[in-house]
Amino acid sequence: MRxxxxxxxxxxxxxxxxxYSLYNxxxxxxxxxxxxxTEEAMVDTAHLLTALVECQLDGNQIEMSNLDEALKQADTHKFKASIFKHNKEHVGTHAYITDKKGIxxxxxxxxxxxxxxxxEFNDVFLALQDKYAVRSSRNDEDDAASSILYVAVPIKNREGEIIGVLSAYKAQKDVLHFIEARRRWIIFSLFLIGIGxxxxxxxxxxxxxxxxxxLTAYANAISRGERPTFPKIGQGREVNTLGKALRDMRESLEGRRYTENYTRMLTHELKSPLAAIKGAAELLNEDMPREQREKFLANICRQADRSTNLIDGLLRLSQLEAQQELSKPTTINLSEITNEVCDEYEARTSAKSLTIARHIPENLTISGDSNMLATAVANLIENAIRFSPEGGTITISLLEESNKTKILVRDQGPGIPDFAKERVFEHFYSLPCEETKQKGTGLGLSFVLEVAKLHNGAASLENSASGGAIATITLPH
Structure with missing residues (x-):
């Protein structure tokens, strides 16, 4: 994102x-x-006033009475002119006259x-030379708003000789209102364009x-070994094309890596039962007592069952891990599902003199897949039965905490040794039961973890302070 x-x-x-450049x-x-x-209007005004003076010339004598009276009369006019939202209430144009010497x-x-x-001032100096004459001067050199615009026109007698100069002048601050109003309009327009x-x-x-x-977060989650759901990325064709390509690539790479890993793991795990079957079969070719032959036959059957369970468990787990998300989650009654699983295991627990203690509230519902959750609960109970001592108690609890639901299965077994705490959810990792000294397939807890992930939840297994182990599945509502 840099x-x-x-x-x-x-x-x-x-x-x-x-x-900034456009504004400047x-x-x-x-x-x-x-x-x-303003200057263009002042030129017209200066020429009109000059024409008024020239109409009153008496030879070379400049008569200013009519001009003086007209300008004074204009100053007395009371009016309100709204010009571009600025109210003008007095005449702002004035005039002065100099003789041919500039006095x-x-x-x-x-x-x-x-x-x-x-x-020596530019307006008078140029007008006396019959040139276009204009100047701008400040009354206060430190105040730009004190500028006055002067436009001068030569006064000529009937022979065309210059006998004086009339300068019309106007304070430039009279037009600053219009400049500021337009400046605000420009800023506002640029602001609107900027917002757009x-x-x-x-x-x-x-x-x-x-x-x-x-998509980057999705790819990073995949690289960390997580199984994130594909994000919602809107309707854009380009990003959806990229997203589909990324998802297809993930499925292709995961499928290839998945096949390689599982082939390697299955080969490794099947070596032991196949070796035991082969060894027992070779010994059966020799003469031996009936009791010993039956013992080897039982071992072959046991190892064959173990291989079958291993393959079946691996197939179920592979189907589960191939899913990126729940296909059709529905609202399920978790209380009912848990009770049904507990009922199914009553015979197994009775054979070992175990008791199932249920702490299951009625009608606790969540969104998910009922078959997956039922199998996950069954795997936890199966695990608890294997490690529980004869005559012990397995406690099944459902808890609601804020926006989460927890499934807890607690046994009274030996607990988890320190060296195994970080590996209990690994594929094919299993601890031997103290009573039988036999291991399970090592796929039950892996299945539980995958079910929890598909439900956007988590799974854990830890020792209880009062003895035994507690397996927990945490699910969002």
Whole structure:
């Protein structure tokens, strides 16, 4: 998943960089376009005001009374103009006039400027040369919002001579409201696009990478020797194709390895009974007393039975281990199943003077396979009978703990020696019974463990503090 994290980081970094670059571009372009639009309107305003002044010229004498009166009258206007959600309530455009030397002779908004020489300021300087004249200056050098935009137009007499300059000016903060509103709109739009991209990426990761993570966990569980159920990976065709290929590969590899392991184990386990049968058969060719011949015949039958039980048990276990999951789990009455198994073993326990003590609540139900669980309980009881002393008690209990159900089978035998505690669930591993000195097939507890795993549960065998051993099957509800 390291590549996935790196990919996530790269996608996030590239997306963030792209959004940052786009925001900077749009923000800069927004300011330029807004100020360009303002400047264009100011050019028209400056020419209109200049035309008004030129209509009142008396030779080379600039008359400003009408302009002064018009601008003052405009300042008295009370209005509310809603422009792109910004309420404008006063006139923000003003004007000043200089003579042909650049000395201010009139200012509609800042009268204290009258008499000052502005000939070196860009708007007046260029307008006196009959060039396009514009400048932007700050009232406070440390405050960008204090900028004022000036657009100047030369005032000409009837002969076309420049006799002065009219500069229309406007505070740029009057248009900052529109810039901020558009900037917020840009940020909000980019935010929505970012959320859309994020949702899309998350959806892709859920649709593709999350199933891949599940398949990786599934493969890792297999490599650890576990038998996990195939995960739910959604409807994506690609991941389902990969999942099917992985599952087919698992079944193929497990089948091959399973055959090799079981062939080797079965060959090893059958060597002993076959050798005993062969030895007894060879001795039967010799003359011997009837009693001794019957003893060898009984040994042959016993070893043949052992071989048959071994093969039968191995077949049942192999069928169980071939299953990846329960095919058709149903709701079963575990209490009823356990009681039925106990009833079946009454004759066996009576022959050994054993007592089965039952602690089985009524109608305890779980979801599972009734035949598998019945066989698992039978194997535990069979194991308890083998190791229980004559006249002992086997205790069968069903317990409910939070969201789990436990099947417990306790005997009063010698318990498990320390050297065998880690191997009791291994295939073909069996301890000899103290009374008969004979071993079982070593497949009963392996069968129990596989049944528990198929039910998403667990199995354990441990010594009891009061003596004997306790076998436990833990099953989820």
């Amino acid at each position: 590549i996935t994290r790196i990919l996530c980081f790269l996608v996030a970094f590239i997306t963030a960089s792209g959004f 571009y749009l923000n800069e372009d927004l300011e330029k376009q807004t100020f360009q639009a 201010v002779i009139f200012d509609s908004h800042t009268p204290e400027r009258v008499g000052k020489d502005l000939s 991209i994020g949702v899309f990426i998350i959806a892709v990761f859920i649709w593709l990478f999350r199933p891949l993570g599940k």
